[in-house]
Each structure stands twice: as C-alpha cells, then as structure tokens.
Amino acid sequence: MSVSNHRQSYETLAANLLQKAGVVLRADESIELADFGLGEFDLTGLALVTYINTDRYCGKELVLLPRQTCPEHLHPPVETDPGKMETFRCRSGEVYLYVQGPASTKIRAVIPAGSDKHYTVYHQIVLTPGEQYTIAPGIRHWFQGGPDGAVVTEFSSTSRDELDIFTDPRIRRVPVK
Amino acid sequence: MSVSNHRQSYETLAANLLQKAGVVLRADESIELADFGLGEFDLTGLALVTYINTDRYCGKELVLLPRQTCPEHLHPPVETDPGKMETFRCRSGEVYLYVQGPASTKIRAVIPAGSDKHYTVYHQIVLTPGEQYTIAPGIRHWFQGGPDGAVVTEFSSTSRDELDIFTDPRIRRVPVK
Numbered sequence: 001m002s003v004s005n006h007r008q009s010y011e012t013l014a015a016n017l018l019q020k021a022g023v024v025l026r027a028d029e030s031i032e033l034a035d036f037g038l039g040e041f042d043l044t045g046l047a048l049v050t051y052i053n054t055d056r057y058c059g060k061e062l063v064l065l066p067r068q069t070c071p072e073h074l075h076p077p078v079e080t081d082p083g084k085m086e087t088f089r090c091r092s093g094e095v096y097l098y099v100q101g102p103a104s105t106k107i108r109a110v111i112p113a114g115s116d117k118h119y120t121v122y123h124q125i126v127l128t129p130g131e132q133y134t135i136a137p138g139i140r141h142w143f144q145g146g147p148d149g150a151v152v153t154e155f156s157s158t159s160r161d162e163l164d165i166f167t168d169p170r171i172r173r174v175p176v177k
Numbered sequence: 178m179s180v181s182n183h184r185q186s187y188e189t190l191a192a193n194l195l196q197k198a199g200v201v202l203r204a205d206e207s208i209e210l211a212d213f214g215l216g217e218f219d220l221t222g223l224a225l226v227t228y229i230n231t232d233r234y235c236g237k238e239l240v241l242l243p244r245q246t247c248p249e250h251l252h253p254p255v256e257t258d259p260g261k262m263e264t265f266r267c268r269s270g271e272v273y274l275y276v277q278g279p280a281s282t283k284i285r286a287v288i289p290a291g292s293d294k295h296y297t298v299y300h301q302i303v304l305t306p307g308e309q310y311t312i313a314p315g316i317r318h319w320f321q322g323g324p325d326g327a328v329v330t331e332f333s334s335t336s337r338d339e340l341d342i343f344t345d346p347r348i349r350r351v352p353v354k
Contacts, residue, residue, distance in 0.1 A: 022199015024268065024306035051309060052264040052332055057234035059264060059332030087229040087236060091201065129201035132228060155229055155236030155332060 002039045013149075014047035014063040021092035021151035023061055025049060031063070034161075036071055037172035043112040046070045050159070058159040062088075062152040064095065064145025069112050072098075072119050072142035072167040078160060083137030086156035090127035094146030097125040100139050109144040118168035127152070140167070179216040190326075191224035191240040198269035198328035200238055202226060208240070211338075213248055214349035220289040223247045227336070235336040239265075239329040241272065241322025246289050249275075249296050249319035249344040255337060260314030263333035267304035271323030274302040277316050286321040295345035304329070317344070 003010060014031050025031075032048050035041040047063040064070070075084035088097065096109040101123030108126060111119050121140045125133050127150075135141050137157075180187060191208050202208075209225050212218040224240040241247070252261035265274065273286040278300030285303065288296050298317045302310050304327075312318050314334075341350050 022268070026307040029307070051266055052311060054262065054311075056262055056334040057264075057332055059236075059266065059330075085231065085233055087234075089228055089236065091199070130203040130206070134229060134231075153236075153330065155234055157233040 003033050003035045003041045003045070006041070007033065010041060010047065010065070013065055017063050017065070017092070017149050017151055018049075018061065023091065023151060036166070038071075038168075038170060040112070042068060044069050044071050044115065053159050055158055058084075058154070058156045060154040060156075060159070062154055064093070064143070064150045064152070066145055066147055066149045067110060068149070069109065069144040070142060071112075071115070071171060072121065072140060073164045073171075074138055074140045075160075076138065076163060076165055078163060081158065084157050084159060085134065085137050086154055087132055087134040088127060088143075089132040089153045089155065090129050091151040091153055092129055093148050093150030095127040095143055095150045095152060096146065097127060097133060097141065097143040099123050099125065099135060099141045108146075115168060118166075120167055180210050180212045180218045180222070183218070184210065187218060187224065187242070190242055194240050194242070194269070194326050194328055195226075195238065200268070200328060211350070213343070215248075215345075215347060217289070219245060221246050221248055221292065230336050232335055235261075235331070235333045237331040237333075237336070239331055241270070241320070241327045241329070243322055243324055243326045244287060245326070246286065246321040247319060248289075248292070248348060249298065249317060250341045250348075250350075251315055251317045252337075253315065253340060253342055255340060258335065261334050261336060262311065262314050263331055264309055264311040265304060265320075266309040266330045266332065267306050268328040268330055269306055270325050270327030272304040272320055272327045272329060273323065274304060274310060274318065274320040276300050276302065276312060276318045285323075292345060295343075297344055
C-alpha cells in the first residue's frame with residue numbers, strides 16, 4: 001500500500017507501537033514515514049522519529065510494523081567520516097537483523113515479495129527487548145520487525161540518510177513526508 | 178546515605194524507575210551507582226546504564242531518584258574533541274536542569290544541604306516526558322529529579338566521565354561499583 005493513501009493509519013499504527021513501548025512523543029513531534037520510493041510501505045518501509053542529529057551524533061526511534069522491512073543498504077564514507085556507525089537497542093517486539101557475514105541457516109525474516117534478488121546478506125541477529133547490536137561503518141545490512149512489530153532506539157554517529165547506498169536500484173531514500 | 182550500605186535498595190529503586198519508564202534491561206546488565214565520592218547517594222548521585230560508548234558516540238540511560246541531584250560539572254575539550262555534547266531526552270518523571278545563562282527566578286530544584294556554594298548556574302530548563310535539551314560542550318550544568326524521580330535517555334558524543342570538571346572540589350568521579 002502506498003503511504004499517501006494510508007498516511008493516517010500508518011502513523012496511528014506507529015504511534016501505538018511507540019506508546020506500547022513506553023516512548024512518549026510531544027504533540028509537536030511528527031513521525032516520518034519512509035517508503036524508499038517503492039510504494040509498498042507496509043512491506044518495505046520504516047517509521048522514525050529523529051530526536052537529534054548533529055555533526056557528532058544522532059538519536060532516533062525506529063518503528064517497524066509487523067513484518068515490515070527496512071531494505072538492504074550501507075552507510076558509505078563521507079570525507080573524513082568513515083561512514084555512519086549505529087547501535088540498535090531493541091525496546092519492544094522482535095527485530096530480525098541481517099549483516100554481512102556467514103549466512104545463518106534459519107532465517108526468521110520473510111523477504112518482501114518480488115524483491116528477493118535485492119537481499120544479499122544473511123548473517124542473522126535476533127534482537128528482543130534489552131538486546132542491542134552495533135553495525136560497523138560500511139557494512140551492508142537490512143532488518144525486519146517480528147510478528148508484533150518492534151521499536152528500536154538508535155544511537156549513532158551523524159546520520160546522512162540521503163547518502164545511503166541501497167542494494168535495490170529502484171530505491172530512492174527520500175522522506176515521503 | 179552511603180552507597181555501600183544500601184547498594185541493593187538503591188539498585189532496586191533505580192530498576193523500578195526504569196521498569197516504570199518501559200526500559201528493559203537484560204539479566205547481564207548492571208546499573209552503575211555514582212555517588213561522586215560524597216557518600217550521600219540519595220542526595221547527590223546518579224544511577225546509569227551505559228549501552229554503548231565508542232570514539233564517535235555514546236548512549237546511556239540516566240536514572241534520578243526523587244530529588245536526587247547530579248552535581249554541577251562541565252565536559253572539557255580533550256585533544257581534538259571540543260568536549261562532550263549531550264542530548265537529554267526525558268522518558269519519565271520530571272527533570273530540573275540548570276545550565277549557564279540568565280538565572281531563572283523560580284528554581285524548582287532543592288540544592289543538596291550543605292552544598293549551596295558548589296552550585297553556581299541557575300538557568301532552568303524543566304523536562305517532562307517527551308521533552309529534550311542539548312547541552313553544548315564546555316557548558317556548566319547540573320540536574321535534579323522531580324518528586325517522583327526521572328528516567329532520561331542520553332544521546333551524546335564520546336563519554337569520558339573521568340575527565341569531567343566539577344564545581345565542588347570534594348567530588349571525585351569514580352564509579353562506586
């Protein structure tokens with residue numbers, strides 16, 4: 001489903017997941033819905049709230065709807081910056097995270113239909129609440145929410161989403177909103 | 178009260194505040210109790226959980242017991258680092274934060290008894306859940322939990338607690354634990 005036709009319901013779903021995770025938003029804060037230009041937000045997308053993004057560090061809340069996938073990408077070096085480094089701290093739900101490395105035999109995620117060839121790394125890390133993982137700069141990765149969705153606090157170096165390199169050439173990383 | 182005689186009860190109080198804020202800790206994670214060497218943890222102290230601290234960014238959960246104060250300090254420059262910059266995101270409770278700037282007329286915090294002269298900045302920011310504030314490098318600051326305590330997620334540049342400069346010359350910033 002495209003974001004434009006269902007914005008309000010997606011925002012509500014994400015807001016409910018945040019609330020259930022104990023995350024409080026102010027009335028003046030909005031939830032960004034990223035559909036990566038594929039027009040299938042419920043399958044391939046991510047909701048996020050950026051708390052702070054400076055030239056030194058960044059803090060966000062990431063919300064994955066049930067079985068929603070943030071597609072495979074990496075954060076390239078930029079000038080003296082070796083590329084974004086990020087720590088995912090799972091707050092609620094389950095996250096299936098895949099990074100470069102030996103492929104895991106039992107993959108819990110379900111690849112978005114029709115996009116199989118754009119997923120190439122299968123080293124699985126499963127995060128439940130309280131668990132965390134740090135993704136080194138330049139490492140290709142993707143992640144999916146479990147059956148009940150997930151909320152993840154992201155601690156990272158400076159975020160430059162517009163420079164992310166996606167495996168799927170159809171993707172354009174621009175906020176829909 | 179000194180931490181050593183009451184470690185377990187302070188840990189339990191902090192753990193309860195985290196739980197009420199929806200923050201999940203793993204069984205293998207421990208809560209650091211910092212009493213700043215003053216031996217009056219319930220008045221002047223801070224409980225914290227450091228999720229990640231790299232040479233690029235840091236992520237922590239800070240817990241303030243009711244009316245507990247993190248004493249006045251600043252983060253000095255270190256080599257090419259201009260000093261720690263930190264963003265406090267209030268998750269639960271109320272935080273009374275004071276930074277350099279025009280003194281506020283109504284101060285909500287109660288200065289720890291006998292330590293008045295070691296508190297010199299009074300520009301007040303009150304944070305309730307969902308509110309946040311970013312403290313620039315080198316800015317003197319201190320903060321206190323409201324009547325029900327508080328939980329704050331800290332997004333920051335690299336943390337080097339041992340280099341912090343405190344206004345109170347009696348303070349030594351070493352973890353008790």
